[in-house]
Amino acid sequence: MARSDAVRNREKVRQAAETVLSEQGLSARMDEIARRAGVGVGTVYRHFATKEALYQAIVTARVDVLLAEADQLRESGDPRTAFFTFFTRIVADATGKKAYTDALRTAGIDLKSEQAAQAARMRQAIDDLLRNAQQTAAVRRDAALPEILALLRGATMAAETGDYPAAVLDRSLQLLLDGLRPHADI
Amino acid sequence: MARSDAVRNREKVRQAAETVLSEQGLSARMDEIARRAGVGVGTVYRHFATKEALYQAIVTARVDVLLAEADQLRESGDPRTAFFTFFTRIVADATGKKAYTDALRTAGIDLKSEQAAQAARMRQAIDDLLRNAQQTAAVRRDAALPEILALLRGATMAAETGDYPAAVLDRSLQLLLDGLRPHADI
Numbered sequence: 001m002a003r004s005d006a007v008r009n010r011e012k013v014r015q016a017a018e019t020v021l022s023e024q025g026l027s028a029r030m031d032e033i034a035r036r037a038g039v040g041v042g043t044v045y046r047h048f049a050t051k052e053a054l055y056q057a058i059v060t061a062r063v064d065v066l067l068a069e070a071d072q073l074r075e076s077g078d079p080r081t082a083f084f085t086f087f088t089r090i091v092a093d094a095t096g097k098k099a100y101t102d103a104l105r106t107a108g109i110d111l112k113s114e115q116a117a118q119a120a121r122m123r124q125a126i127d128d129l130l131r132n133a134q135q136t137a138a139v140r141r142d143a144a145l146p147e148i149l150a151l152l153r154g155a156t157m158a159a160e161t162g163d164y165p166a167a168v169l170d171r172s173l174q175l176l177l178d179g180l181r182p183h184a185d186i
Numbered sequence: 187m188a189r190s191d192a193v194r195n196r197e198k199v200r201q202a203a204e205t206v207l208s209e210q211g212l213s214a215r216m217d218e219i220a221r222r223a224g225v226g227v228g229t230v231y232r233h234f235a236t237k238e239a240l241y242q243a244i245v246t247a248r249v250d251v252l253l254a255e256a257d258q259l260r261e262s263g264d265p266r267t268a269f270f271t272f273f274t275r276i277v278a279d280a281t282g283k284k285a286y287t288d289a290l291r292t293a294g295i296d297l298k299s300e301q302a303a304q305a306a307r308m309r310q311a312i313d314d315l316l317r318n319a320q321q322t323a324a325v326r327r328d329a330a331l332p333e334i335l336a337l338l339r340g341a342t343m344a345a346e347t348g349d350y351p352a353a354v355l356d357r358s359l360q361l362l363l364d365g366l367r368p369h370a371d372i
Contacts, residue, residue: 161343176337
C-alpha cells in the first residue's frame with residue numbers, strides 16, 4: 001500500500017473513532033469503529049494497537065485544532081474577542097463528549113509525555129490570550145491563569161456531563177465570563 | 187441491644203464511612219470502615235447491607251446538613267450574604283471529595299427516589315435564596331435557576347476532582363460569583 005493510502009486510512013479510522021466514541025463513550029468497540037471507517041478491523045489495529053492509542057490520537061488531533069485556532073485568534077488583533085472566543089470554543093468542544101475530554105481538562109495531570117507537552121502548549125496559549133486581553137483591559141487584571149484554568153475546567157466538565165440544554169449552557173457561560181470582565185464592561 | 191445503642195452505632199458507622207470514603211473513594215473496604223467505627227463488620231452490614239446503601243446514607247445526611255444551613259441563611263434577613271454563602275458552602279462541601287458528590291451535583295438525574303426528593307428540596311432551597319437575592323438586587327435578575335445550577339455543578343466538579351490549591355479555588359469562585367452580581371456591585 002502506498003504511504004499516502006496508509007495516512008489516509010489512519011485519518012479515516014481516527015475520524016470514525018471520534019464519532020463512535022462521542023456516541024458510545026469508551027465502551028465503543030474496535031469492530032464498530034472499523035465498520036464506520038469502511039476498513040477491516042485489522043487496519044484499525046495496524047494503526048492503533050490499543051483503544052488507548054486511538055483515544056490519545058483523537059485527543060492530540062483535537063488539541064492541535066484548538067491550538068491552531070488560538071494562534072489565529074491571537075493574530076486577529078482583537079484581544080478581547082480572542083480570549084472570550086477561545087474560552088467559549090474549548091467549552092463547546094467538550095460539550096456532550098464524555099469520552100475524550102479528560103486529557104484536555106486535566107491539563108497536565110496524568111498525561112502521557114506527548115500529551116503533557118501539548119497540555120503545556122494549551123496552557124501557554126490560554127496564558128497568552130489572557131495577558132493580551134488584560135493589557136487592553138478586556139479582562140480583569142486580578143484574574144490569574146490558575147483560576148482561569150479552574151473555571152475552564154469546571155465549565156468543560158459541566159458541559160461534558162451535564163446534559164444541559166444549549167441555551168442554559170450558553171447563558172451560564174456568559175455569566176461566568178462576565179465575572180472576568182472589568183466593572184465598566186458589564 | 188437497646189434501640190438507642192443501635193441508632194448510635196449506625197451513626198458511628200456512617201461517620202467513619204464518610205471519613206474513609208473521602209480518603210479512599212469508593213474502593214474503601216467495609217472492614218476498614220468497621221475498624222474506624224470501632225464496631226464489628228457484622229454491625230456495619232446489619233445497618234447497611236451494601237456499600238451503596240451506606241453511600242446513600244452519607245449523601246442523605248450531608249444534604250440534610252446543607253438544607254438546614256439553607257433554612258438558617260434564608261431566615262438570616264440578609265439575602266445577599268445568604269445566596270453567596272450557600273453557593274460557596276456547596277462548593278466547599280464538594281472539595282476534595284470524589285466519592286459522594288455525584289448525587290449532589292446531578293441534582294435529580296439518576297437518583298433513587300428518596301434522593302430525588304432531596305435533590306428537589308435542594309433545587310428549591312437554591313431557587314428561594316436566588317429569588318430573595320434578586321429581589322434585593324444582590325444578584326442579576328437575568329440569571330435564572332438552570333444556569334445557576336449549571337455553574338454550581340461546574341464549580342463543584344472542579345473543586346471535587348481538580349486538586350487545586352485552596353487559594354486558587356477561592357479566587358476562581360469569587361470570579362464566578364462576580365459574574366452573578368449586578369454591574370454596580372462589582
